[in-house]
Amino acid sequence: MSTITRAEVAVAACSDLFRGQADILASPAGVVPTIGVRLALLTHAPDLMISDGESTILGDVPAVDEPSTVSAGYLPYRELFELIAAGRRHVVMGGAQIDRFGNQNLSAIGGHARPMRQLLGTRAAATNTVNHMTSYWFPRHSRRTFVDKVDFVTGVGLDRARADGAAAFPFHRLHRVVTNLGVFDFSAPDSGMALVSLHPGVGLDEVREATGFPLHMRTPARTTRLPDEQELRLIREVLDPRKRREHEVPS
């Protein structure tokens, strides 16, 4: 096998987000998480469900840039909202900003009355985070995105979810954050973000430098696992033969 790229490590890390999960809809945003979910389906999590992101639940596992040819279910947007409310989903969202407690901002940068930069709007981040498991994917881990305080909370973080007591947010489950530099969770004593592992070749200082808040560290830092040979074959030959992953995370 040729040198394993950073994008391939990130794909395997995204696949690992879905360990032990079955019969739920995996909804990844981004190329790397999409390949990761499909890799999970073809290896350790065969009972996951995926959709085309529009209105169809897939009955096959096509390459990331190929259309599906087998439909297993109908999932128009209205049904998606029912499914979210029923909780049978694990979303991997992106965002413009995330803070130490996993508050995420998709809406706008700057004051909300007159933003410096208007983005998409709130979308369904609040719906997602209060209803089912949520992870995040950031292909460019930087101080611009990993901020001390997000400008507008669209996805609800752990400090807010716990402020009113656990009963106020019965279905809130922030799982993990995967970036181009490492894997993180919210296992700090105060529910803040903690380093789970550094991708091979990434130093602790590089992550600290790219993060606008203090990260909880475990020492010695673990290294994110490499994809095994079967996974590499699936990524390179089956799921992403045209290397779309390398555009999202350049080597």
Added chain:
Amino acid sequence: MPDKRIGLSEAVSSIESGMTIGIGGWGSRRKPMAAVRELLRSDVTDLTVVAFGGPDVGLLVAAGKVRRLIYGFVSLDSIALDPLFTAARERGELEINEYDEGMFVTGLRAAAARLSFLPTLAGIGSDVMAANPHLKTVGSPYSDDEYVAVPATPLDVALIHVNRSDSGGNAQFLGPDPYFDDLFAMAAERTFVTTEKIVETQDLLDEGSFHTLMLSRMYVTGVIETPRGAHFTTCEPDYGRDEAFQKHYAASAKDPDSWRAFVAEFLGGDEAGYHEAVARFHAVQEKK
């Protein structure tokens, strides 16, 4: 069955300044763009627009038609952001209620069911609450749970675009998703349906099963045949998004001079003139 066919200008001229209008479709998908263009030609202003926003929102906002926008997002799908909408927001000139999509749908459901609110988990803990100080929460009478009481979003008028309709307003979608068009209609006092084609009722099932009969005529006030009436958004399977034209729209929207030229070229005349200008645009593109 009543004949509800009317002209596009007749339908749109019944919309008055200050009204709340819901616009169907989703992002840059099956938007009632012909009706939106007719609104641009009218002198209506001060509208409250309720939409899963796409270029409909961008165009109406840029034309100064919108006083308040109620939305969950505004996107062109294949292009993430609508420059006309983002520019209006960044100038701080638009009154908004930016809801989470789950809350947005809940508000329409409440209106459709003639309730003043409906409870939902969506929104709790997010800044949507602080940004919309009129929002209240409601305690469950059965448990300690606290929910967002999303106020109903009743509409004076809903505008939606469909693939087929009969002359009575029984309306059919043939694409992958009905979006929330029936909900918009049910939340509205009056609903105008623009359609690619008006067909006989007995022919409605020629192209799709009865599951595609999304909207019963009981919710429809007027039907307008507007071929390519969703252009440049998708109207599958009749046509996909006109990506080249949408790109031209988005690029023009980023600069005031190019935008004035775009308006003059495409939005200065009637609907037939619009489609002629779009055809000319594609002819020039092909020569390039």
